[in-house]
Amino acid sequence: xxxxxxxxxxxxxxxxxxxxxxxxxxxxxxxxxxxxxxxxxxxxxxxxxxxxxxxxxxxxxxxxxxxxxxxxxxxxxxxxxxxxxxxxxxxxxxxxxxxxxxxxxxxxxxxxxxxxxxxxxxxxxxxxxxxxxxxxxxxxxxxxxxxxxxxxxxxxxxxxxxxxxxxxxxxxxxxxxxxxxxxxxxxxxxxxxxxxxxxxxxxxxxxxxxxxxxxxxxxxxxxxxxxxxxxxxxxxxxxxxxxxxxxxxxxxxxxxxxxxxxxxxxxxxxxxxxxxxxxxxxxxxxxxxxxxxxxxxxxxxxxxxxxxxxxxxxxxxxxxxxxxxxxxxxxxxxxxxxxxxxxxxxxxx
Numbered sequence: 001x002x003x004x005x006x007x008x009x010x011x012x013x014x015x016x017x018x019x020x021x022x023x024x025x026x027x028x029x030x031x032x033x034x035x036x037x038x039x040x041x042x043x044x045x046x047x048x049x050x051x052x053x054x055x056x057x058x059x060x061x062x063x064x065x066x067x068x069x070x071x072x073x074x075x076x077x078x079x080x081x082x083x084x085x086x087x088x089x090x091x092x093x094x095x096x097x098x099x100x101x102x103x104x105x106x107x108x109x110x111x112x113x114x115x116x117x118x119x120x121x122x123x124x125x126x127x128x129x130x131x132x133x134x135x136x137x138x139x140x141x142x143x144x145x146x147x148x149x150x151x152x153x154x155x156x157x158x159x160x161x162x163x164x165x166x167x168x169x170x171x172x173x174x175x176x177x178x179x180x181x182x183x184x185x186x187x188x189x190x191x192x193x194x195x196x197x198x199x200x201x202x203x204x205x206x207x208x209x210x211x212x213x214x215x216x217x218x219x220x221x222x223x224x225x226x227x228x229x230x231x232x233x234x235x236x237x238x239x240x241x242x243x244x245x246x247x248x249x250x251x252x253x254x255x256x257x258x259x260x261x262x263x264x265x266x267x268x269x270x271x272x273x274x275x276x277x278x279x280x281x282x283x284x285x286x287x288x289x290x291x292x293x294x295x296x297x298x299x300x301x302x303x304x305x306x307x308x309x310x311x312x313x314x315x316x317x318x319x320x321x322x323x324x325x326x327x328x329x330x331x332x333x334x335x336x337x338x339x340x341x342x343x344x345x346x347x348x349x
Contacts, residue, residue: 059093101200137164158263166308203246259316269298269328300330
């Protein structure tokens with residue numbers, strides 16, 4: 001791997017994710033866990049920064065070359081522009097290092113608060129709408145929990161959540177077991193796993209004990225099962241106890257599931273096969289690939305996690321609207337015509 005370089009794009013950069021460049025990509029992107037500080041750091045000598053704070057471009061396209069695989073919020077931004085909104089004036093992006101969990105995002109939350117306040121002042125004191133996707137939805141919830149009621153009432157109009165992973169996902173456990181090939185036959189989940197399992201965010205997004213029962217079976221082998229309450233043992237048995245430590249570091253955010261206390265629109269896909277359980281053929285599970293037992297969800301996030309926002313109905317005074325879109329997958333929700341129309345209608349009120 002190159003020992004010296006100028007700044008270049010690591011994510012999303014499809015050219016770096018194929019063999020052989022992917023080996024250096026993993027080396028550059030993976031994190032190292034410090035047991036004393038309970039924080040993570042990059043590979044020594046590697047500097048990583050998140051470009052474009054406040055600029056919607058960096059969340060409209062996560063691939064700066066505009067490769068269609070890297071399209072993200074672009075269709076939503078175009079809907080807003082058609083309504084008269086302007087990029088960088090009243091459409092902003094709030095990108096963050098998605099590898100890390102909320103326990104390491106102190107500065108991001110400070111910057112986000114300032115971005116909201118500045119945008120409010122610059123736009124005739126108009127309160128903001130957060131449009132979030134996937135992990136961005138619980139990240140927004142963590143942020144809102146840090147603010148006072150007065151602040152929320154003054155600065156925030158609503159949140160539109162798309163495919164929110166409110167209560168985590170079994171897919172995160174699958175990543176620790178076998179990695180994730182990002183739904184591309186060109187990529188190797190086994191190789192990418194070396195980087196993916198070092199991300200505290202993956203540990204944060206493990207199934208929430210508020211929505212999975214302690215006795216619920218997550219993993220089975222010929223001779224035993226691992227229930228929700230035995231997840232620590234599972235991490236020991238796959239020889240990755242760091243995964244459990246990173247989960248513990250972020251558990252406070254999982255367990256604080258009080259309502260956001262703002263108007264919330266909760267949109268998500270449903271009715272698609274989504275991993276619900278891992279099944280091993282052998283008792284030795286290190287480096288073994290389990291069979292995926294499916295339940296329902298949006299293909300990435302389980303139904304109960306997508307629907308977790310229902311738990312707040314009648315628990316806050318602000319309105320909550322839930323919209324399930326049958327057959328729409330986790331990424332498809334960002335470009336689905338019904339979602340774009342919904343956002344258009346809400347943003348005109």
